[in-house]
Amino acid sequence: MPTISVDSGYLTVLNLFTTDAPQKQDRLLAAMREIVDTAAFEGWISSTVHSGQDRLGTANFIQWRSGKDLDRRYEGDEFKHRTVPLFDEITTSMKLLRTEVASTQRHPSLGDTTEISPDRDDYTVIEFFGMDPENQERVIAALGQQEWLLDTPGYRSHSVLRGLDAHTGFDGPFAVSYSQWDDKESYDTFRELPETEWPADRKKTQELLDALVTARDWNSYRVVHTRSAP
Structure with a gap:
């Protein structure tokens, strides 16, 4: 099963989609499953498909060997003339984000590896943050330095991804x-x-994010499908 690790060296691509009808979410998931199950792209490592829970939409957590490998995928006729038009038709928003893993943290009971798989029962939350260029590293540090989460009931792990660039859907650092x-x-x-019940470190983190973040969005997901390269 795919894992999230600072040391992997992989380019991590997050494709985040929203839509406006349950049947369109079903079409998105079916289309993503088809792409994942037939993937044979040079440099492709793994893809893990997520189904939106709180809001209609999907996410695909994709690992690539390098940006050059991903560029070949984006430059291909199938992606430009079949995949993108299909997603344009059935989505209301689309973010194709290149990232790298900046940090990971897990509850001690989970061991040393952050795993993502439909074989797990994680309730997954993906939260997006935009900021001015000079504040990106401060936001990444604030998101990563949250040891107080270890005492939060139900918390399992969180990983922070540094935005490199967005193929579509957002301009600026994230x-x-x-x-x-x-x-x-x-x-x-x-x-x-209630904020009155927050630990002091949570208040400090939130105050910093409120001061630095210029755009913010989130959704919750269940992992429904994954496949890795042989």
């Missing part, structure tokens, strides 16, 4: 948080906890 939770209830409890 970062992404990919977190895993026991279930929706534990995440909702965490998110909706």
